[in-house]
Amino acid sequence: MAKEIKELTPRSENYSQWYQDLVTKADLAESSAVRGCMVIKPYGYAIWEKMQQELDRRFKETGHVNAYFPLFIPKSYLSREADHVEGFAKECAVVTHYRLKNAPDGSGVIVDPEAKLEEELIVRPTSETIIWSTYKDWIQSYRDLPILCNQWANVVRWEMRTRLFLRTAEFLWQEGHTAHATEEEAVEEARKMLGVYADFTENVLAVPVVCGVKSETERFAGAIDTYTIEALMQDGKALQSGTSHFLGQNFAKAFDVQFLNKEGKREYVWATSWGVSTRLMGALIMSHSDDNGLVLPPSLAPLQVVVVPIYKTDENLKEITEKVVPILEECRKRGISIKFDDNNNKKPGWKFAEYELKGVPVRLALGARDLEQGTVEVARRDTLTKETVSIEGICDHIEQLLKDIQKNIYQKALDYRKANTRTVETYEEFKAEIEKGGFILAHWDGTAETEARIKEETKATIRCVPLDGDLTPGVCMVTGKPSKCRVLFARAY
Amino acid sequence: MAKEIKELTPRSENYSQWYQDLVTKADLAESSAVRGCMVIKPYGYAIWEKMQQELDRRFKETGHVNAYFPLFIPKSYLSREADHVEGFAKECAVVTHYRLKNAPDGSGVIVDPEAKLEEELIVRPTSETIIWSTYKDWIQSYRDLPILCNQWANVVRWEMRTRLFLRTAEFLWQEGHTAHATEEEAVEEARKMLGVYADFTENVLAVPVVCGVKSETERFAGAIDTYTIEALMQDGKALQSGTSHFLGQNFAKAFDVQFLNKEGKREYVWATSWGVSTRLMGALIMSHSDDNGLVLPPSLAPLQVVVVPIYKTDENLKEITEKVVPILEECRKRGISIKFDDNNNKKPGWKFAEYELKGVPVRLALGARDLEQGTVEVARRDTLTKETVSIEGICDHIEQLLKDIQKNIYQKALDYRKANTRTVETYEEFKAEIEKGGFILAHWDGTAETEARIKEETKATIRCVPLDGDLTPGVCMVTGKPSKCRVLFARAY
Numbered sequence: 001m002a003k004e005i006k007e008l009t010p011r012s013e014n015y016s017q018w019y020q021d022l023v024t025k026a027d028l029a030e031s032s033a034v035r036g037c038m039v040i041k042p043y044g045y046a047i048w049e050k051m052q053q054e055l056d057r058r059f060k061e062t063g064h065v066n067a068y069f070p071l072f073i074p075k076s077y078l079s080r081e082a083d084h085v086e087g088f089a090k091e092c093a094v095v096t097h098y099r100l101k102n103a104p105d106g107s108g109v110i111v112d113p114e115a116k117l118e119e120e121l122i123v124r125p126t127s128e129t130i131i132w133s134t135y136k137d138w139i140q141s142y143r144d145l146p147i148l149c150n151q152w153a154n155v156v157r158w159e160m161r162t163r164l165f166l167r168t169a170e171f172l173w174q175e176g177h178t179a180h181a182t183e184e185e186a187v188e189e190a191r192k193m194l195g196v197y198a199d200f201t202e203n204v205l206a207v208p209v210v211c212g213v214k215s216e217t218e219r220f221a222g223a224i225d226t227y228t229i230e231a232l233m234q235d236g237k238a239l240q241s242g243t244s245h246f247l248g249q250n251f252a253k254a255f256d257v258q259f260l261n262k263e264g265k266r267e268y269v270w271a272t273s274w275g276v277s278t279r280l281m282g283a284l285i286m287s288h289s290d291d292n293g294l295v296l297p298p299s300l301a302p303l304q305v306v307v308v309p310i311y312k313t314d315e316n317l318k319e320i321t322e323k324v325v326p327i328l329e330e331c332r333k334r335g336i337s338i339k340f341d342d343n344n345n346k347k348p349g350w351k352f353a354e355y356e357l358k359g360v361p362v363r364l365a366l367g368a369r370d371l372e373q374g375t376v377e378v379a380r381r382d383t384l385t386k387e388t389v390s391i392e393g394i395c396d397h398i399e400q401l402l403k404d405i406q407k408n409i410y411q412k413a414l415d416y417r418k419a420n421t422r423t424v425e426t427y428e429e430f431k432a433e434i435e436k437g438g439f440i441l442a443h444w445d446g447t448a449e450t451e452a453r454i455k456e457e458t459k460a461t462i463r464c465v466p467l468d469g470d471l472t473p474g475v476c477m478v479t480g481k482p483s484k485c486r487v488l489f490a491r492a493y
Numbered sequence: 494m495a496k497e498i499k500e501l502t503p504r505s506e507n508y509s510q511w512y513q514d515l516v517t518k519a520d521l522a523e524s525s526a527v528r529g530c531m532v533i534k535p536y537g538y539a540i541w542e543k544m545q546q547e548l549d550r551r552f553k554e555t556g557h558v559n560a561y562f563p564l565f566i567p568k569s570y571l572s573r574e575a576d577h578v579e580g581f582a583k584e585c586a587v588v589t590h591y592r593l594k595n596a597p598d599g600s601g602v603i604v605d606p607e608a609k610l611e612e613e614l615i616v617r618p619t620s621e622t623i624i625w626s627t628y629k630d631w632i633q634s635y636r637d638l639p640i641l642c643n644q645w646a647n648v649v650r651w652e653m654r655t656r657l658f659l660r661t662a663e664f665l666w667q668e669g670h671t672a673h674a675t676e677e678e679a680v681e682e683a684r685k686m687l688g689v690y691a692d693f694t695e696n697v698l699a700v701p702v703v704c705g706v707k708s709e710t711e712r713f714a715g716a717i718d719t720y721t722i723e724a725l726m727q728d729g730k731a732l733q734s735g736t737s738h739f740l741g742q743n744f745a746k747a748f749d750v751q752f753l754n755k756e757g758k759r760e761y762v763w764a765t766s767w768g769v770s771t772r773l774m775g776a777l778i779m780s781h782s783d784d785n786g787l788v789l790p791p792s793l794a795p796l797q798v799v800v801v802p803i804y805k806t807d808e809n810l811k812e813i814t815e816k817v818v819p820i821l822e823e824c825r826k827r828g829i830s831i832k833f834d835d836n837n838n839k840k841p842g843w844k845f846a847e848y849e850l851k852g853v854p855v856r857l858a859l860g861a862r863d864l865e866q867g868t869v870e871v872a873r874r875d876t877l878t879k880e881t882v883s884i885e886g887i888c889d890h891i892e893q894l895l896k897d898i899q900k901n902i903y904q905k906a907l908d909y910r911k912a913n914t915r916t917v918e919t920y921e922e923f924k925a926e927i928e929k930g931g932f933i934l935a936h937w938d939g940t941a942e943t944e945a946r947i948k949e950e951t952k953a954t955i956r957c958v959p960l961d962g963d964l965t966p967g968v969c970m971v972t973g974k975p976s977k978c979r980v981l982f983a984r985a986y
Contacts, residue, residue, distance in 0.1 A: 037563035070530035089593040096589045098651040100582040158591040
């Protein structure tokens with residue numbers, strides 16, 4: 001029962017359907033029986049695990065430790081910080097009972113009305129409140145600071161319209177929550193972690209990002225400042241890929257977390273929080289992949305190299321295998337993940353398509369003629385090009401190729417972003433340009449009213465005020481009022 | 494503000510209080526604001542992370558892959574397998590609403606009565622039902638089998654009496670869920686994973702375990718057979734440390750998961766599931782630790798070696814530091830986790846007590862006399878003994894010592910278990926012996942009635958029928974009816 005080659009809807013035809021096709025056909029994730037919740041399939045999870053490892057190492061190198069806080073948050077905790085509850089109340093899954101029982105009519109199980117919780121529990125949409133209620137007991141003096149904790153966890157935000165990886169009711173993420181003695185230190189931490197995210201996204205995901213700060217409207221609920229990394233997807237839409245928040249003393253005040261400073265005075269503690277999620281899987285997919293399937297950077301590919309034998313007889317296969325085994329061994333010794341696919345039930349053409357769909361960066365093919373000539377065919381997933389090279393020194397070649405591919409797909413995404421980042425002066429220009437997709441740099445008067453009007457009229461939002469942007473003042477493209485600097489607009493996921 | 498040395502209640506005085514003191518004072522975990530849910534603190538989480546790494550490696554080496562399934566389970570799914578719902582209904586956290594709103598009287602936020610879910614969702618107590626509803630779409634033919642998935646996740650069982658790590662409403666665990674074409678293969682998988690658990694527990698946690706099969710009464714809800722590893726704690730109580738279930742075709746039938754076998758016939762799929770949890774932290778603590786604090790096997794110690802300088806002047810400290818730096822470098826090169834604690838705010842005595850409390854396996858101390866004589870004082874946490882050794886070759890010494898400590902604490906726990914495993918013939922003997930704690934091997938007639946009577950009268954339960962136990966038949970100590978073999982009894986956590 002040979003499975004058919006899984007074709008994807010072309011991007012040019014329907015980008016959104018292409019994405020959906022790719023995520024499901026490449027075995028990354030699928031929808032579950034629970035509305036808005038996804039199943040992350042083994043292949044998708046293997047990529048996520050690689051992301052986790054790279055992030056976790058970076059967190060530890062910058063002095064952070066992991067911990068784990070409860071899944072549930074008492075309802076009253078959420079209300080302690082006014083902006084916070086305002087931001088999250090509309091999407092909270094609420095636990096009200098703790099027991100089921102058999103229905104008296106024998107029709108199955110029902111919620112036991114006698115097992116009602118005294119106070120309802122929220123399934124965490126984010127953990128600031130439960131964590132700051134805990135930090136209260138951990139912090140007495142400046143000697144207890146800073147606290148630099150991270151948590152790998154699942155969170156739930158009851159979204160009405162969901163999309164695999166990009167917006168799901170439950171998602172996986174990490175959330176860092178730090179406590180500091182001074183404002184300066186907390187701001188520095190928030191910015192440092194944005195830098196860690198940018199480094200990770202650019203060097204591991206091969207996705208270029210713009211680092212910036214959010215407008216007040218787009219801030220995290222409860223933050224003083226939200227820093228963001230913004231990536232541009234192939235369809236010209238922006239994807240917020242990670243955020244780091246300077247929370248000021250908001251949560252310390254809400255949970256009365258004070259410390260004795262060096263001068264013996266009581267002060268409220270300063271806070272940050274920062275997170276990235278399985279949404280990064282969406283950023284990865286929509287930055288590099290094509291109509292044939294996934295394109296994975298070698299740094300995240302669960303399988304980096306596949307070897308496909310082209311043979312007619314068992315004797316052929318045996319000869320090929322003899323050539324391949326030393327290559328497998330040498331590659332593995334170098335830490336390269338490589339597989340020899342000698343499955344007899346599938347034809348080479350099927351295998352080529354399957355590994356393209358799965359985004360395996362390098363494919364080797366060996367046939368009878370290669371054996372005679374001492375060569376091997378090497379195909380690159382990123383450029384879809386092939387070359388025939390000598391089997392001598394093939395491992396060096398592969399090693400170099402993996403590095404080249406990592407660089408190339410980053411460069412390609414960067415070139416695309418550069419070609420699709422435009423500067424406009426007038427609102428007319430803006431309205432025309434935004435239809436083409438991409439990032440647009442324009443002047444804005446800094447008011448929420450103008451921002452709302454732009455969003456209403458063009459569906460574009462302010463992605464951020466770039467941290468390394470042009471700081472020349474100007475006049476707002478909409479109102480003509482003064483503008484401190486250009487800000488980055490786009491339509492966004 | 495020097496913190497006071499944290500004393501623990503002695504074990505002989507109150508074992509349960511000793512455990513509670515140790516878990517909180519050694520910074521492993523603490524209770525949270527949410528009833529029954531714990532906060533796993535960074536030091537405790539670092540140990541759990543090491544357990545995870547060791548387990549995850551073993552799972553992958555035995556061909557398993559990780560995936561992630563939803564946190565929520567539709568209420569109706571739980572009811573599909575009759576025994577399963579019977580077993581879990583009484584402890585389910587139930588999500589009934591998906592939104593909060595401001596109370597009309599301005600008193601805060603309330604659950605929005607209009608945001609009621611059509612079908613209530615259970616927070617997963619275990620994931621068989623949601624996973625088998627997913628596997629239905631993954632399995633058509635024998636070619637799709639086996640499926641060997643594992644998931645690292647949080648689960649919730651609404652327990653009335655909770656204890657840190659041992660029994661908490663939310664806990665962290667891994668759950669393997671496999672699907673097979675034949676009964677033999679599934680049974681083999683369930684037994685294989687029990688073997689993986691036993692290997693891990695004995696060689697990493699240094700906790701000896703008895704491998705066995707549960708009596709029908711103690712089986713997992715929905716299983717045909719439950720295999721278990723049972724450890725004996727220092728207070729003579731047993732702790733079930735991991736279980737592996739042969740589920741037969743129960744869940745395949747409940748979710749109608751069939752496959753076409755090689756002969757082209759439709760058959761129900763065979764299943765296993767297996768899990769270990771943060772409960773292992775409890776097994777670790779109660780197997781090795783003492784009245785001074787934690788005793789950690791080097792394989793799980795986040796910090797394996799600490800170096801404490803004994804000095805009066807800055808000049809002394811400088812000289813000691815010069816001696817210590819090469820030791821740190823060499824140890825780290827060898828993969829040993831080592832820290833030089835030159836914190837000036839704490840006295841050596843405080844540090845000694847603190848690192849004992851935290852279970853750091855090896856402590857080095859260096860003072861002026863050591864500098865003169867080229868020696869260093871080496872203290873072992875497991876035996877609380879000290880020796881003065883030459884600073885030459887100290888890294889070799891440490892490396893060997895870490896291995897010795899790992900072996901010694903395992904041997905100590907094994908000796909304790911041997912000394913506390915007794916064979917009895919009569920029920921009178923049994924009742925007397927059970928009061929002393931420990932494992933008791935006795936004949937039982939195989940009926941749930943006798944098992945219940947024993948539990949009622951002695952609080953002892955059948956921990957398992959040991960897999961490598963004495964298979965000589967006999968007569969039940971209670972009823973005098975025939976018994977196939979001796980089974981293992983204990984009072985248990």
